[in-house]
């Protein structure tokens with residue numbers, strides 16, 4: 001995608017440098033000694049200089065050593081002053097309409113756009129534009145003298161013309177005014193940067209890879225946010241998918257989720273022997289809320305279980321299901337073996353990706369392996385304590401349903417992920433959703449055989465039970481989805497707040 005406003009973002013990056021230099025000047029001007037020095041100098045200005053036939057030289061360099069330092073600090077560094085002056089000209093001559101269009105494009109709220117625009121170019125208020133306009137004639141006039149100060153290695157022996165001295169004198173006279181102007185100017189600019197970077201949004205061209213019940217999984221094509229230096233924080237990385245998590249408002253919770261996200265993967269790989277793609281975790285702060293993305297190396301979407309299962313014939317679909325069962329076996333045996341760590345898993349077919357040994361798209365070979373991808377809800381318990389704060393995921397649910405859901409389903413839903421039989425029920429029942437009902441009887445048979453080899457006490461599954469469960473599960477999630485839509489309506493129309501969650505399209509059942 002071409003960035004039509006590249007010139008404006010470059011302009012802003014340049015202004016950042018300009019304002020950095022302005023702040024540097026102010027810091028110097030605000031030193032108490034400088035202020036004092038300057039007032040003394042103003043009072044004794046003409047007694048400082050000796051008029052000779054060549055021009056003015058400082059009377060007694062030794063006595064006035066500190067005055068010289070002050071003069072140097074204020075009037076030296078010609079290069080920096082030139083940049084400041086360039087920056088000011090750029091502000092004054094910038095295409096204001098385009099600037100406004102740029103704001104409109106990146107700031108969602110129209111009042112916020114006007115507010116930001118007015119900081120720069122407002123006509124009814126003091127703006128950066130008016131302040132900078134005042135600075136320009138001074139800068140123009142004094143730039144030559146700044147140059148002289150830089151050139152003079154030894155100011156004590158430097159000769160100033162009558163014109164230079166008059167210039168210096170007049171700067172000193174209006175010094176307080178210049179200082180005030182600069183302070184206001186930089187404060188305005190700071191306000192602009194803070195608010196603009198906070199409000200900045202960029203259209204992210206998204207390719208939605210899948211809707212889970214919890215997250216929307218997307219691949220970003222372009223876009224991002226900006227930091228205070230106007231540098232874009234790019235989310236663009238073609239090899240990664242990003243799972244947008246429910247918004248979180250506490251840094252502690254973000255850190256906890258981050259650790260759980262990494263640790264869960266480690267446990268699956270190291271302790272259980274289940275393959276998981278490489279992962280990374282990113283978050284951005286906006287309006288006090290953290291937007292969290294769980295990143296994962298992208299695997300061929302064509303090979304994600306639910307996509308794959310639609311293409312496979314019965315024999316191969318069953319082979320796939322048996323591969324899932326053998327992954328679950330590893331997991332089950334681990335939980336049985338290790339009493340301090342208990343791991344939860346979501347066995348749905350859409351959470352497994354086939355890595356075909358020979359690249360085949362339509363059959364499941366004996367050397368093919370599975371990857372598990374649904375790690376963004378890292379459920380595991382250490383000494384019986386759930387490591388993930390499940391309340392975070394309740395934030396995905398509208399406030400008016402939260403307590404009902406907490407009371408009715410939360411514990412039940414969580415516990416299911418730790419129980420082999422429930423995980424398998426869920427996996428099979430999802431075949432209804434994937435429109436492969438025809439596979440269900442064979443899967444039940446395979447599962448029952450599998451249970452008998454694992455643990456005699458596990459009750460065999462029946463078709464009736466699976467069908468009943470599907471109705472129940474579907475109901476719960478349909479309620480969730482519906483509730484989120486109602487919440488979107490209430491939040492957008494009534495509270496006029498921007499909806500913070502990305503809503504999945506209607507999930508077909």
Ligand SMILES: Nc1ncnc2c1ncn2[C@@H]1O[C@H](COP(=O)(O)OP(=O)(O)O)[C@@H](O)[C@H]1O
Nearest residue numbers: 210212213214215217296297298299350373374
């Ligand atoms: N690493 C990945 N590579 C390719 N597609 C992925 C990847 N991770 C997730 N997806 C797609 O997104 C869907 C949902 O992702 P998942 O991690 O299972 O989230 P949820 O918790 O919302 O179910 C998957 O079924 C798959 O289609």
Ligand SMILES: [Mg+2]
Nearest residue numbers: 212350351374
């Ligand atoms: Mg999933």
